[in-house]
Amino acid sequence: MNISEKLHNKYQQECQQLLNGQTGILAVVIASADGFDIASAVTKSLVPARIAAMASSISAIGTVVSQEVSLGNSKSVTVNTEKGFTYITHLELEGKSCILNVVADDSAVLAQIIYQCSEIGKRLNNT
DSSP, X not given: OOOOHHHXXXXXXXXHHHHHHSTTEEEEEEEETTSOEEEEEEOTTOOHHHHHHHHHHHHHHXXXXXXXXXXXXXXXXXXXXXXXXXXXXXXXXXXXXXXXEEEEETTSXXXXXXXXXXXXXXXXXTO
């Protein structure tokens, strides 16, 4: 997905603000629907390109499941683990379907991250 430098910087800023603003977040990645990293902020040795690819695959599974059971379009997928979770939600940027993925440890509060991701979506759609 080709985006202007101005928009890339805005997306990057949103990722960094979420990473810095919430306890326990390890990575925030905005990816294209086909799994390419658009913008990201990570801690430790996490690789945004790998997270983007993973999020794309998980999102696709969520879409297929929601279609199979006729519950409408998939909005998000949460993967809970022993030490944290990954929250993956759909995002529309410049009229294109994208994915916002947050990887967090068990000190993070899922409800807060869901809310913040929703707010990011609203802000970026008004850009």
